[in-house]
Amino acid sequence: MNVDTSNPPGGASTHEGxxxxxxxxxxxxxxxxxxxxxxxxxxxIEM
Structure with missing residues (x-):
């Protein structure tokens, strides 16, 4: 799936850098x- 990284609808999370x-x-x-x-x-993750 492609997600707009400049404005991700679900946000972002950092894990181990x-x-x-x-x-x-x-x-x-x-x-x-x-x-x-x-x-x-x-x-x-079920969609």
Missing amino acids: TVYYFCGPGCRVAFEKDPEGYLSGEKS
Whole structure:
């Protein structure tokens, strides 16, 4: 999915020095609760 990084609708979150951009606030909140789970592929955000 492409997200406008200059104005991401879901905001942005920084984890271990890397900035991640989100299409919606729910996705950002879910990521922030368990970033390692999402980055490892163990979890996925349902759309």
